[in-house]
Amino acid sequence: MAFRTEALFRDDAYLKTTEAEVVALTERGGIVLDRTIFYATSGGQPGDTGSFERTDGGRVAIAATVTGETKEEIIHLPVDGQALPVVGEKVRLSIDWPRRHLLMRMHAACHLLSVVCPFPITGASVAENDSRVDFDIPDTGYAKEEVTARLMELVHADHPIFIRWISDEEFAANPGLVKSKNVRPPSGTGRIRLVCIGENATVDSQPCGGTHVASTGEVGEIHIGKIEKKGRENRRFRIRFGPPPVN
Incomplete structure (x- = not known):
């Protein structure tokens, strides 16, 4: 099942942080959100890196961002070995802005x-x-x-x-x-x-x-x-x- 992620960067590329909700986790541990500021690899431009802040204060480092079954589904790939958020959890997104x-x-x-x-x-x-x-x-x-x-x-x-x-x-x-x-x-x-x-x-x-x-x-x-x-x-x-x- 493919999800549609609201791509906030399409209208405002200067958003550095925002809040979102986890809507799915892929079989390989990718994180799908209802909305994102992370650009997904496409058109010759690499995807964003950065981090999520969880409700308990923990952080999830994001190593890459890619599209899923459709261009509308954006998957955030965490660095291996981290505890992942659960579906329904709210997270605060921060992209690697200098990059x-x-x-x-x-x-x-x-x-x-x-x-x-x-x-x-x-x-x-x-x-x-x-x-x-x-x-x-x-x-x-x-x-x-x-x-x-x-x-x-x-x-x-x-x-x-x-x-x-x-x-x-x-x-x-x-x-x-x-x-x-x-x-x-x-x-x-x-x-x-x-x-x-x-x-x-x-x-x-x-x-x-x-x-x-x-x-x-x-x-x-x-x-x-x-x-x-x-x-x-x-x-x-x-x-x-x-x-x-x-x-």
Whole structure:
């Protein structure tokens, strides 16, 4: 039986703590709640880590967060060897905020890269310090210094980043919103979540279920570490925090 977890992070990525109720325990000891602030691994972004505080004051360390039988079921995987809460118990959730914030900044940086390089995306992976986006490009024609400069122009412009929901019908009428070459966002739920950049989404708008900072300025200084050839028409751009290294 699959449960539906209310994903609070979809509307507010800045929630660091909240209270929830345990609704199920999986055969492998995973914890399912009625609501959560923990992002589940998806779309190239890793799931959150953190802890639960139990009613008796005990803590449960959470090592990873994943989806279950459906994307709506979110399972919190505790570190082995801990006493687990029981169904019906109330717990207080706390995510590892410094890690989450790095992932939010980096995920937003990946969106900015898709603006600078407007080509079909063939893959992506978000990490705390070194992320990648793969594009379907026969020949980049780009130097990493040029891409870095254009990324930083978007960062310095401090454009707002916000969430907008559209209907399945609106999404079907705007196929150009999808930047991924091989993966389409799930439809059929009645609405699609868009991550928008710029006033009235003038910089970018694309379907995404991840967590992002509230403005491009919050991304901070980033640079392209390298551009790698990963096939005849596939180029991998690696994004890193901080200024480019001095050669």
